[in-house]
Amino acid sequence: DTGVSQDPRHKITKRGQNVTFRCDPISEHNRLYWYRQTLGQGPEFLTYFQNEAQLEKSRLLSDRFSAERPKGSFSTLEIQRTEQGDSAMYLCASSRGGPGTFSYNSPLHFGNGTRLTVT
């Protein structure tokens, strides 16, 4: 079981720079999620994909954030013109999904996260 992997584990960048993170989900999982977590808070939903289709994006997400999952496998999350407020842990998770009640009960499997520090 290879699990969900994220790269890099840590990223320090200067304000105004662009950063890109990668997530490789569990291979048989067709759903992929991005969350952001800051200290003392739970993970906050950013966006999710079912296969290669981006089905929903948080209204809180500014247009500096973009995510792709071009072949329905790995995904990238890009943040343009980073700000200090973007400093957080960025978590990727995957799950199995499809129509029916089974989908509702499919738990998320998280990667180790990418910790972003914007200076």
Next chain:
Amino acid sequence: RKEVEQDPGPFNVPEGATVAFNCTYSNSASQSFFWYRQDCRKEPKLLMSVYSSGNEDGRFTAQLNRASQYISLLIRDSKLSDSATYLCVVNKSGGSYIPTFGRGTSLIVHP
């Protein structure tokens, strides 16, 4: 009102104690519920799903009260290793499979 609310704690209990956490959710049409555990600076990991009839896994018992829109987690015979943050997760309804997390409840078990 937040979609999922939890008391952040911390709950500070001695080893062997029984401790219970509640979590309330705002969307009455929510379909599925989970408890996750998160250790400091680590990713969340599934602790258990929560079923309508209630379910137990060893020292852990989860219950769902749809009428009052809350779920609970009971930990019996607390161990030092149970110290962590416990996250309540509710699956957003309406066709979008978006698990929504509470802010978590911190548990500290001391000798």
